[in-house]
Amino acid sequence: MVSSTTQGLHGDDVDFESTWTTLASSFKEIHTKNASKLSYEELYRHAYRIVLKKKGEVLYGRVRDFEKEWLSQTVAASIQGLVTGSLRSGAHGSAAVTTANERREAGWRFLKGLKEAWQDHQLCMSMLADVLMYMDRVYCTDHRRPSIFITAMNLFRDCILLSKSSSEADSLTILAILNGIILDQIQMERDGDIIDKHLIKSCVYMLEGLYEADQEVEEQRLYVTSFETDFLNASREFYRKEGEFLLRESDAGAYCRHTQRRITEEQDRCRSTLSETTTPKIEQVVEDELVRNKLRELIEMESGVRHMIDNDRSADLRLMYILNSKVDPLKKELTSAIQQRIKEMGAEINAAAIAASQAQPAPAADAEGDKPKAPGDRALSQQTVAALKWVEDVLNLKDKYDSFWKFSFDSDQGMQKAISSSFTDFINSATFTRSSEYISLFIDENMKKGIKGKTETEVDQVLEKAIILLQYVQDKDMFERYYKKHLCRRLLMNKSLSNDVEKQMISRMKVEQGNNFTLKLEAMFKDMTISEELTTGFKGHVAKLGDADAARAELAINVLTSMTWPLETMGSSGDNEESRKMRCIFPPAIERIKKSFEKYYSDKHSGRQLTWLANMGSADLRATFPKVQTKEGIKERKHELNVSTYAMVILLLFNDIPASQSITFEEIQAKTNIPTSDLVRNLQSLAVAPKTRILIKEPMSKDVKPTDRFSFNEGFSGKFHKIKVGVVTAGNKVETDKERQSTEEKNNESRGFCIDAAVVRIMKQRKELTHQQLVTETLSQLATQFKPDINMIKKKIESLIEREYLERIDEAKVPSYRYLA
Template structure:
């Protein structure tokens, strides 16, 4: 073999001489004089040395040479750039304050540039060196391969320690040790540390808005990324990760902590959001342009932590925080807050919390306002009892006021919801979490108000009677939808049902409803929203109405057939109502005794005839049914002539009034115009309950537009002994006159009425609970108390939220009545169903 190599022109060489040639050439390379050198010659020399098995020595010589070069020439050049401003900076804390920014920037840039150039030169030279020494390097690699298994050309081995780093890596390591690892001056700091500080200082300048040379920093960062803590070049041990990044992150954290606090103090929330967003973008830009992309997620987290996560609460609670934004419709700023928080937490706890509390506050304000308006003129019922002299009209206004309060409440709640829906859409990106929170808090607002059920029903009532009069179909639709929306949030749907039935009943019977079609639409909407069972009774009411119409028609033709037709005949139209379905107590007066007297009304002959005639007709049609006359709910159309009504000429008016009103007016039919009747006489002749009588007389004798009777003495209140006579001087331009009965309109319930409704409601809830419990137990046979409670609550949640105590009482009562029994042997309290 050796002989053959001789043949390839490899003369015996002297290592020292050859190395001498190489060393001289390397020096030329480092001083950028490579053009004088022949690559082939150097390559051949290295080749020779390796062939002479002097590879290891060559390797060591090269390393030695490089170390010497770096530690003397290169280091001196770099250390020279560490001028006083930088020394101050690297020495300690006060550095930044002691020299001007401009000085530091120039000095820093100088330092960075020199370092960068040195590094790049080093890279180029080492590239050239390794290329020249390629043969050595390649054998080294083959040696690695050989140690891995295959026995390759063993005679080339120059180095037995196969863990020796490649010459290139070695050179990098030398740079690290000789340059970065060295001290800037005796007892000074390591250059690497200075480098970190200078870079951080430059970044700080950048953050403060000064222009810096990003490429310069990037190049240095690149260097740190290319160097490793040890020659093994472990990825995690990059100098960048070890020396620079931790410092960068910690200074950034400190900076942003301070900046966040300053911003919270000095600016408003909107600016803060913009600033925070700008900073976050800026940092990620900085990572891209100045530092390293690998740091992006880390610095993002730092900024987010400092500017958002730790500050969110403060931000939201600022004077110009979320509350202010919502008050002033700052959609954009709210959007920013939302964006910021969703950046750090998908659930956005702080913002959601803030929104919920704002909605609840606003809701509470609405509830409070409604309460104050409705109570403002203190307790109407009590006043009435206290003194009759209090003008009735005042009380009417009061009632209207309460109704208005109810309407206002519903509208306010809707407006509140509407408002936050807009925020939700425009600012919160229709976010699911916030939507849930909004729904929950609005529902809380509605249910926190104890009269919500009544008020919502009143709202619908008002719209059915007046609101929809001049509205297009689409508008009506929207109104209905609004009502349904509030209904959706309502928990105590059973109470709502009670009120709705009452209001619907009045609308239907008194023909106050604007459109039966719309009523039916509403019912079908409720059906969709709340289920079949909810609307069952409401629909039954409509059915009764239809049936009654048929019945009236039937009776009319029946009369016609009987041939009783005479001119004096009174026409009758009748509503037969199923007593269970209709909340007739809505019309009942306050006193119980009045009900007794109702059936004993004294009708004049013509009316009485009709009444008995219909009773007979009905009994023929439906045997076994009992008719009860609800005279207090009826109304009558009459024709009346007043001698001086139209400019002193006689005129006939169509008068529509209540049945009671009709009875009263009929009394005066047979009376001479000058004769008068006392209150007591009227009562004796008609047997109308006193309260109803007073109210009707008020409308007939006091209300200016329908003053058919003259009252003596003339006062607002009806008192015992007052006298009434026919009003000859009545005048009106209107032909059709409708006599309103005082307080016939729908209104908020009084204290007493409400108590009654509540009581009734509690009773019906009791039944509902019992029914649910029995159904559940029938199915399960045995169940623990806790489970039974849960299931009952689930079953009933569609109708109302039952009180746990009430359920307990109902269970007790069921046990007493032997539907259930307690299980004695069970570990937890349990029940068994008794068939």
């Protein structure tokens, strides 16, 4: 020993070589785990002295060389000893030579050996660094050298990890083998084996602690540069193959579940075996390979989205949704698959409705052929059923997708929009134009029968459903037209079950569609109220006149504003013109009341003209039939007949003639002036229908011909006191094609006015606009009411130019218009 106790802190010359020899032999002791024999103080003092004598540089170099020699001779040899043939081939990927078990064992031994070598190295180096603390503190800091510990760690990288695994020139580095083994082990785990996660984790720690170069840059960690890349590539390959296999071999639901499991597995693996920093990257890989690249195939699989929807597999759909949202926040693929399915199903419903409406009535129905129904009527009711079925089907479909939306799609906003737009698409599809009518019909049916005996909440639901459907309809004006028509019938014929519900419906529509939409509907209700008042008022008026005549007929009147009520649709089909020209001739008793009411009304409201619509009214008659021998004896039979106004007029004719006498069809028509078709229908119900055969027709047949003769049926008998003579009318029915045509024509007409108004409104405000802008603005203005036809807009613009509301701007580059005040 050079140092002497008398030298104190500032010792004299130090013999470097002999001091180093002492240190080196002590270092060897440390490496062989014999440190307990050594005195720290002594070693520290030696190093201290050397550095104090400015020999730090030499010492640093010596220590580095010492470590290099130690690592590359002692440690490297022991590591190389662990590299067996099976590992080398395993790392090459040709696993065929050895069994998985052998490979796992050999791999385990290698990892364990490497881990121990690394841990020993770390421990020894930290002891060395402690002893050389003074060198680190003074020499390394002053000369900006990395601390001896870091240098030694880098030596481990260079001398062990980057060294060849055997003496052969082309052999792999230890690092490559290590990577290969870890990948191999991970693959074993993916295949269901159990591996030593802690061991791998330790090796990963080692890779994370070492850097590619001597600078410690986070991205240059060996883990990132060497292992992670290999790992991601291998995983990508594995999952690509697995994805292909699964697509071939299993169904979509299982695929989704499997993928979900794989993702969780990889997350766990990163946590327990690898590094957390890899988690997002491997997730990305799995998502890429199992989801993004396979999504389309997956959705289109036989057991894909379509199958899931059809079989209500909401759990599977939910998985599908989760997977899709992982790779695409907009979920385009799934959304479009869903949309397509909705359209398909919608088209099926539409097709079914069309088919049902065109189908001939089943032959069984002909058995009850004596019912007073023309074949056309039956076709109509067939259509009505089709309409109701259509609405039910659409609502069911909507319910189905709503529940998917809720349970499987996390109530996703974009998804909801997509579903809605698909519903809109098929409900308004060009091949199916009856949706407005069908929806209105559905409401009509419910108002008349459906809500009977239902609780308030159930009624609410029905209304809600109707409103939902209404939201999808683009041609709102069409719907309004139909609704008005149906409402009109309900109101005038007192068929509506509850006025409250009607009003609720209107107020709901008001919320949805705005004031404009319900204005006329509300006006209809107002007319009804006013009419009630008028009726009572008139009754009072008549009573006051003191003309109390028991035989006098009572009058209940509905005064309807002709603009608000779709009266033309109330008439019988086809011959509206005729009915308008022909005024029905009332019997004198009725005519008197009519006159008196007209007077009463014009006293109240001057300047208004009343037009009597006999085809819409009804009348109660008290009829007395002559005494006939019955089981209970001879007795006069009285019946109260509820008939249409026309039927009343017809029946009253027979009051004036002897019972035995008969009149011809032509005579009746001449006396009453009832339009032919109405007359035919009324006579049919009075003389042909078996239960209400009050008149006798000659010859007896189903059809009514102009040459037929009619006489009063004295022998008529009915089971009940009150008898309702149903007129064969198209009540709650889908329109015939002819009606539809006329409805559409009328609709187009009113649309024309709307477009006119919109164009003028826009131009008045903007003064000048290009054609394109004008069309766009018009479209957007009218969007809430209906979807206008572009050609129609063009035509309307033309006609406005003709009428000199607009003019073309000749000098403009693009076609433009100017507003003419």
